[in-house]
Amino acid sequence: MNELYHLFLRTERERNLYERARNLAERFQKRARWHDEHAEFPFENFDDLKEARFLSLTVPKSYGGEEISLYEFLLIQETIAQGDGATALSLGWHLGIIMNLAETKKWPLSVFERICREVVEKQILLNSAHSEEATGSPARGGKPETTAEHRSGRWVISGRKTFTSLAPALDYFIVSATIQETGEVGNFLIPKTAAGLKIEKTWDTLGMRATRSDDVILENVEVEEEALVEMLSLPKAKSHAQGWLLHIPACYLGIAIAARNEAIAFAKTYQPNSLSHPIAEVPEVQRKIAQMDIHLMAARHFMYSIADQWDRYPEKRAQMKEELAAVKYIATNTAVDVVDLAMRIVGGKSLFAENPLQRHYRDVRAGLHNPPADDITVSIVAGRALQ
């Protein structure tokens, strides 16, 4: 067993899930450079994920899914991210949303059951389109400028969403909008086929390029009454503890592991003619290797321990918001540090386009801007301490 997993794979089921994810990650790794360079959504990876029935992993067993635990979800995310970070982050939104809905039961049961059955039978994809130019991160509580108007028993929705990951691949968009009549905010489930919904290719970014987190434009999109699936309370920063969001730290730690493995493989084989041995024997290189692993141990043991507690003690979940935010804070900053160390070990060769380290360097930056941002974590952790 890989030394990074011997303590984390505790059961036969976890080992099986890990192996399934690892097989897929090996394929994704070969395609990652192309998708990043072309900023193209990895449709082939999602064909493979669908064939492997990964899109229904978090669907409850009663609807035909595998109902994996949060701990198992993180193992998968971290492993897939070692092959391709953008694929992992995209998959994480979809699987996490289903996991969260199964737990919170916030949608009408009939709608949730219908969507779950579609996910199981057709391996369809869904994601949230919440961010907007004017609100910035929805976690800060800004009110959507996208509007929903009730007209003759139907909803008419207009607005523009930014940062919608998987935009070209989604079957359903979960769009937040302010209801004109009441000023309340709701989530609307909108199929990709809805007239007036279009995608504008705005996602030309430094990192996570293959997530295609494009803009979604809604021009008088008409949907049936039942499309309003959930009412939202603002500000979201004061919302309940959300274990599913740990898919984000798992993804960025997976990218950091890929960088760490790359640097170690390099150190074992690179032998400049000034040395009689590979650079792996140089004390300073060993110090950096140890630093990468110590950082990873601290972040991963913290993340998996919190996930395990989440799974074991549902009654304690409401009190875990600060720990969940701290996991994300530590993991994403650790990922930035580990990739930095990996690049220092490899040196100037890490800068070349053909070297995956430069992609990992760009991808981990994106983690800092996924929710919750560090300033939000600081305020909620300090808030609890000072209560």
Ligand SMILES: Cc1cc2nc3c(=O)[nH]c(=O)nc-3n(C[C@H](O)[C@H](O)[C@H](O)COP(=O)(O)OP(=O)(O)OC[C@H]3O[C@@H](n4cnc5c(N)ncnc54)[C@H](O)[C@@H]3O)c2cc1C
């Ligand atoms: C790779 C990637 C994928 C994403 N996928 C999705 C997705 O699928 N769906 C989706 O809806 N969103 C998605 N997002 C968007 C994400 O959730 C955030 O909305 C987006 O990154 C902007 O957040 P921000 O914190 O940078 O921006 P802002 O909230 O605008 O913050 C920018 C700066 O202003 C400061 N600031 C802003 N408002 C306040 C305030 N009220 N108080 C104090 N400081 C403030 C912040 O501290 C920060 O320094 C994605 C983002 C990334 C990077």
